[in-house]
Amino acid sequence: MKIDYYALGLKVGLECHQQLATRGKLFCSCKPYLFKGEPEIIFLRRLRPTQSELGQVDPAAFFEFQKGMKILYEADAETSCLVEMDEEPPHELNREALDVSLTIALMMNAKPVDEIYVMRKIVIDGSNTTGFQRTCVVAVDGSINVDGKNVPIQHICLEEDAARKIGEEGFLIRYRIDRLGIPLVEITTGPVINTPEEAERVALAIGKILRSTKRVKRGIGTIRQDLNISIRDGALVEIKGVQDLELISKVVEFEVQRQLNLLKIRDELRRRGLREDELKGEFFDVTSVFRETRCQILRRAISQGKIILAVKLPKLAGLLGFELTPGLRFGGELADRARFWGRVGGILHTDELKSYGVSDEEISELRRSVGAGEEDAVVIVADKIENASDALKAVVERVREAINGVPEETRAANPDGTTRYMRPRPGAARMYPETDVPPIKITREHLERLRAQLPEPPEEKIKRLMSSYGINEKLARQLLDMEYDDLFEFTVKETNVTPTVAAATLTETFKALKREGVKIENLTDEQIVEIFKIVALEKTSKESIPEIVKWLTEHEGSSPMDAIKELGLTMVSEEKLKSLIEEYLDKNRDLISERKLGAIGALMGIIMKDLRGKAKPELVNKILREKLEERLKG
Amino acid sequence: MPIGGSKVGERLPGYRGLALKMLLEAGADIGDLIRIVKDNVVLEGILIPRSEYSDDKHVVIKSRSGYNIGVEITPATRVERIRAEMKPLFAPPPPPEQRAGLPKVTILSTGGTIASRVDYRTGAVRPVISASDLYSIVPELSDIALIDAEILFSIFSEDLTPKHWSAMARAAADHISRGVDGVVITHGTDTMGYSAAALSFALQNLPVPVVFVGAQRSEDRPSSDAPMNLIGAVYAASRAPFAEVTVAMHETPSDEAIIIHRGTKVRKCHTSRRDAFKTVNSKPLARIVNNKIFILANNYQPRDLERKIILRSEFDERAALIKFYPGMNPKIIDWYVSEGYRGIVLEGTGLGHARRECFPAIRRAIDAGVIVAMTSQCIWGRVNMNVYSNGRDLLSIGVIPLGDMLAETALVKMMWCLAQSKSIDDAKNLLIANIANEFSDRTVEHFEPPKFSRREGALEIEN
Numbered sequence A: 001m002k003i004d005y006y007a008l009g010l011k012v013g014l015e016c017h018q019q020l021a022t023r024g025k026l027f028c029s030c031k032p033y034l035f036k037g038e039p040e041i042i043f044l045r046r047l048r049p050t051q052s053e054l055g056q057v058d059p060a061a062f063f064e065f066q067k068g069m070k071i072l073y074e075a076d077a078e079t080s081c082l083v084e085m086d087e088e089p090p091h092e093l094n095r096e097a098l099d100v101s102l103t104i105a106l107m108m109n110a111k112p113v114d115e116i117y118v119m120r121k122i123v124i125d126g127s128n129t130t131g132f133q134r135t136c137v138v139a140v141d142g143s144i145n146v147d148g149k150n151v152p153i154q155h156i157c158l159e160e161d162a163a164r165k166i167g168e169e170g171f172l173i174r175y176r177i178d179r180l181g182i183p184l185v186e187i188t189t190g191p192v193i194n195t196p197e198e199a200e201r202v203a204l205a206i207g208k209i210l211r212s213t214k215r216v217k218r219g220i221g222t223i224r225q226d227l228n229i230s231i232r233d234g235a236l237v238e239i240k241g242v243q244d245l246e247l248i249s250k251v252v253e254f255e256v257q258r259q260l261n262l263l264k265i266r267d268e269l270r271r272r273g274l275r276e277d278e279l280k281g282e283f284f285d286v287t288s289v290f291r292e293t294r295c296q297i298l299r300r301a302i303s304q305g306k307i308i309l310a311v312k313l314p315k316l317a318g319l320l321g322f323e324l325t326p327g328l329r330f331g332g333e334l335a336d337r338a339r340f341w342g343r344v345g346g347i348l349h350t351d352e353l354k355s356y357g358v359s360d361e362e363i364s365e366l367r368r369s370v371g372a373g374e375e376d377a378v379v380i381v382a383d384k385i386e387n388a389s390d391a392l393k394a395v396v397e398r399v400r401e402a403i404n405g406v407p408e409e410t411r412a413a414n415p416d417g418t419t420r421y422m423r424p425r426p427g428a429a430r431m432y433p434e435t436d437v438p439p440i441k442i443t444r445e446h447l448e449r450l451r452a453q454l455p456e457p458p459e460e461k462i463k464r465l466m467s468s469y470g471i472n473e474k475l476a477r478q479l480l481d482m483e484y485d486d487l488f489e490f491t492v493k494e495t496n497v498t499p500t501v502a503a504a505t506l507t508e509t510f511k512a513l514k515r516e517g518v519k520i521e522n523l524t525d526e527q528i529v530e531i532f533k534i535v536a537l538e539k540t541s542k543e544s545i546p547e548i549v550k551w552l553t554e555h556e557g558s559s560p561m562d563a564i565k566e567l568g569l570t571m572v573s574e575e576k577l578k579s580l581i582e583e584y585l586d587k588n589r590d591l592i593s594e595r596k597l598g599a600i601g602a603l604m605g606i607i608m609k610d611l612r613g614k615a616k617p618e619l620v621n622k623i624l625r626e627k628l629e630e631r632l633k634g
Numbered sequence B: 001m002p003i004g005g006s007k008v009g010e011r012l013p014g015y016r017g018l019a020l021k022m023l024l025e026a027g028a029d030i031g032d033l034i035r036i037v038k039d040n041v042v043l044e045g046i047l048i049p050r051s052e053y054s055d056d057k058h059v060v061i062k063s064r065s066g067y068n069i070g071v072e073i074t075p076a077t078r079v080e081r082i083r084a085e086m087k088p089l090f091a092p093p094p095p096p097e098q099r100a101g102l103p104k105v106t107i108l109s110t111g112g113t114i115a116s117r118v119d120y121r122t123g124a125v126r127p128v129i130s131a132s133d134l135y136s137i138v139p140e141l142s143d144i145a146l147i148d149a150e151i152l153f154s155i156f157s158e159d160l161t162p163k164h165w166s167a168m169a170r171a172a173a174d175h176i177s178r179g180v181d182g183v184v185i186t187h188g189t190d191t192m193g194y195s196a197a198a199l200s201f202a203l204q205n206l207p208v209p210v211v212f213v214g215a216q217r218s219e220d221r222p223s224s225d226a227p228m229n230l231i232g233a234v235y236a237a238s239r240a241p242f243a244e245v246t247v248a249m250h251e252t253p254s255d256e257a258i259i260i261h262r263g264t265k266v267r268k269c270h271t272s273r274r275d276a277f278k279t280v281n282s283k284p285l286a287r288i289v290n291n292k293i294f295i296l297a298n299n300y301q302p303r304d305l306e307r308k309i310i311l312r313s314e315f316d317e318r319a320a321l322i323k324f325y326p327g328m329n330p331k332i333i334d335w336y337v338s339e340g341y342r343g344i345v346l347e348g349t350g351l352g353h354a355r356r357e358c359f360p361a362i363r364r365a366i367d368a369g370v371i372v373a374m375t376s377q378c379i380w381g382r383v384n385m386n387v388y389s390n391g392r393d394l395l396s397i398g399v400i401p402l403g404d405m406l407a408e409t410a411l412v413k414m415m416w417c418l419a420q421s422k423s424i425d426d427a428k429n430l431l432i433a434n435i436a437n438e439f440s441d442r443t444v445e446h447f448e449p450p451k452f453s454r455r456e457g458a459l460e461i462e463n
Helices: A059-066 A095-107 A196-212 A245-272 A296-303 A330-342 A360-370 A385-403 A444-452 A458-469 A473-481 A485-495 A499-515 A525-536 A542-554 A560-567 A574-587 A589-611 A617-633 B017-026 B131-137 B139-143 B162-177 B192-202 B226-239 B331-338 B356-367 B389-397 B407-420 B424-432
Strands: A011-019 A041-045 A070-075 A119-122 A132-146 A149-160 A164-169 A172-176 A183-189 A223-230 A237-242 A283-285 A307-313 A323-325 A377-383 A409-413 A419-423 A431-433 B032-038 B041-047 B058-062 B068-072 B078-084 B104-109 B116-118 B125-127 B146-151 B182-186 B210-213 B245-250 B257-262 B266-268 B277-279 B286-289 B292-295 B319-323 B343-348 B371-376
Touching: A011 A196, A095 A132, A095 A149, A095 A183, A095 A196, A095 A444, A132 A196, A132 B041, A149 A196, A183 A196, A196 A223, A196 A245, A196 A458, A196 A473, A223 A245, A237 A245, A245 A323, A245 A330, A245 A385, A245 A419, A283 A385, A296 A307, A296 A377, A307 A360, A307 A385, A323 A330, A330 A377, A330 A385, A330 A419, A360 A377, A377 A385, A458 A473, A458 A485, A473 A485, A473 A499, A485 A499, A485 A525, A499 A525, A499 A542, A525 A542, A525 A560, A542 A560, A574 A589, A574 A617, A589 A617, B017 B058, B017 B078, B032 B058, B032 B068, B041 B068, B104 B162, B104 B226, B139 B226, B146 B162, B162 B182, B162 B192, B182 B226, B192 B210, B192 B245, B192 B266, B192 B407, B210 B226, B226 B245, B226 B257, B226 B286, B226 B292, B257 B277, B319 B331, B319 B407, B331 B356, B343 B407, B356 B371, B356 B389, B371 B407, B371 B424, B407 B424
Parallel strands: A070 A172, A237 A409, B104 B146, B104 B182, B182 B210, B210 B245, B319 B343, B343 B371
Antiparallel strands: A011 A183, A011 A223, A041 A070, A119 A132, A119 A431, A132 A149, A149 A183, A164 A172, A223 A237, A283 A307, A307 A377, A409 A419, B032 B041, B032 B078, B041 B058, B058 B068, B116 B125, B245 B257, B257 B286, B266 B277, B286 B292
8 A cells, every 4th residue: 555645744854963084082082983892991870860951850861860770881091081981071172073064064055053052962871971962053044955855954963972882781781982972963854854765865865965075984873863753643753773774764654654553543542432530550469360370471470579560451452462563562662661661571461461371260360350341451560569560650651642642752763664662752951051161153264264165065076077087977976975986086187097997996896896795995095096007007907906906905005016916917018918819829720710700709708718807808809800810811 | 157159140141242232122031032033044042141251242042952052143133032931040859858867967068069050150160059959959868867958158169268167167066066967068179178177177076977078070960979979978977987077079980989088188189080089198987888888997086976076166377388399489488488477388399308499498487486397299108308318407497297198288287286376386296296197107008999890898780
């Protein structure tokens, strides 16, 4: 079935986060890289919620505190200093990062603010040692053109990346702070995107502009998308951390599906006449019902001294098993909340109890214990009393929200494009000024200087590459995508190599080699230029390039000349070629006498098999033809 | 005793010149939603106060997304007031209920980072929170003690003077004689070591502990060390077996252990770290982990509610701390003498030395009745003026060596001795007497806590 997203009133806004390739971090001079291996520094912290300058406490922040988490931070001395440890105030805002973000702002026709204020955005899940992320609006009110449509850019922010989570054991979360403080630029579009596919195209267009600055990081995890998605009658849901561009349209499709199904549940609950006051949130200790149960999960829980707590969900029979998106049932949404608020492993409900080995007698006894009829559902959870009742409170709250449709919340993207509950949506209350960094004035002169050096917009550059170098559009686009466009132009100007050879090598050849597992990223620009230089000087043939590249990536610090010597790919001189061809002709007398001039194709095959990379085929062909004609005449 | 304190803000704090004029014309107040139209750009947001050190050309607004931005005001800019919004106001949650039957602790608030929040006048942090605010922000305190809070001052510690030490000592003694189980003094960290030394001398015969506490990260951030330090301090004040003047701060960068230092032996040794305070030339007194106290030095004065406190709260400010440096002009010493100073603590080099060129000036000072004492700028170790002739000569001139006493403690003690003595000889005798563990006879191998997980009483991570 084709979904008419326009009719559903789909609105999507993107928040694109891109790491910048600066020398230092945003507020200190640490190396903006990740470390591998064992940490040199370990420390333990707790974070508390605080009030904003407007005197409000953010509910999301308060909630994360309630969970009582402790955080273990890991660091090494190269990538972290006292600033990341929150043991020293931030240094001044990195001017290099500021210039890159302003450049991006200007390319997106945004208006830089007159004075930049660094803010603290409260995040107390531990991903920032301070308990807040430092962030600032650099420019507002821009727009980009995506396939003829004007997409407004609301904000361009410069902010510090967060620490990366590497594990969680009960009440302890582990983070590495190497990533903390790497400059990120955040591009926020207006909610004007109307289809899943359009969301992907807008993200792609933003990515191209970012990369055209040549000052952004490449590779997995260096660009992350958050999506704000809503449909008519649904709610604004923020989905965080989509790393793969190709996943964007899928995430949007699934979220629309989820919201539509939640609306179906709302309608069904209304039809069944469920009122909010019927959701009493009375919990029953039903441990005794399951003393002799054959359900493994419950048996184990009871033997560990946990209790089984139950709540009746009136009129919800059959709805908990309703599938919202592939693999996610409505009961799964309840379980997500229970896990988050109650720190329990999960929940069980009457729609699925039988499949877990609970007997019919136990189910009827359970229903009796909580006063549930056939039209009601019962949710049970096995844990310590506080955790279990927190979990069930969250379950009841989620059902209450279901009566009204779709709850506003922040969700996290799974690798398959589905999502899971992350936390309630944070409000503006979680922002307050970073008083350790003074405001920064952006002067007209500064902007003029940046404007004079703006990179060429990607679409214009593609057109220019095509017209100036005679390469086709596909090659031109690939050069930009792979960020070889500048190297391509430099090479063609410096080496007289044929533009199409250079472009095809940098794109198609390199891609093919990558697929074979060749580490192209080990190749330096100097080595690449040198390869084209020796091809242009006919020291070797263009056919040898893949072998040379492969050899160079395996022999660090070597030159392309070393490669052709080692691999025996030096060109055979014309004199030598002539005598070699004579030898081939001698060896193939029968063939020649049989096919006459028609033998040339077969001979070319035989000769080039041996001389591939050592002789230009055109030259071999010319000499062969001359010699053959000579022989046939004589 | 009103010392310092904040000015009552004017209507549009920080705004001057053209920006102020435009805002007044628009009838805008701090906290109002305003609209700024400029070069065809329309910006809306809540008007935020501006730092008084900033220029007069920008207006700061908080946009709907929560970000603050500065907008340059030109004669062509239009400013409109839309409506009133929430005012920037700090409203702490209501304090938790006091539970009867718990030990009684008084929190005396003096200011500093532990009691500071964002100041929109300067854009920096500034002390404003009262002791009862701290209590409401750290509700765990209600499980530990019955708290009585009093604001003594609200100033940064670098602005404190010996007069403030006297006031702190009097207030602490007053509460103690009314029968509290302990006193906590919240204090800026910069000069907390000086104040702790001062009260160590001023509060004699203590029946209960007096615990100074500060923070290196302001209370308004989630990662602040203030709550944990405060909990540790109140815990020590209410339950520690010792009755001494101490300092409670983080032991390491981790939120794991609070270390209790003796007031006379503690020094701020780092500008910004949580564990900036170190006990020098001795062991810290105790460590608190998970509301358990581990005693590290057994020679303490035990808690005894029957003991009657003796208050000796006067300090003579005519004492100076002079750091000797290569090429120091001896006239510096002469200047202090001519200004009527009665005591000089020298921070000499190494074992307690100064340039020979300074000797005549030192002799002139001593001849004029000034007490001259020697400490070392090495911080760690004790002075020994018998090893080199330079030291022996200084001794013969009459310079008093102060063993392993911290230079800062020595200055405080000099001020106290001068105020407590009728004659120079009395003051000298008092100076070299061990009053509050400011001297230690033995220095053992430098005390360094073992690493993270192996430490005595280290926090076990729950699973």
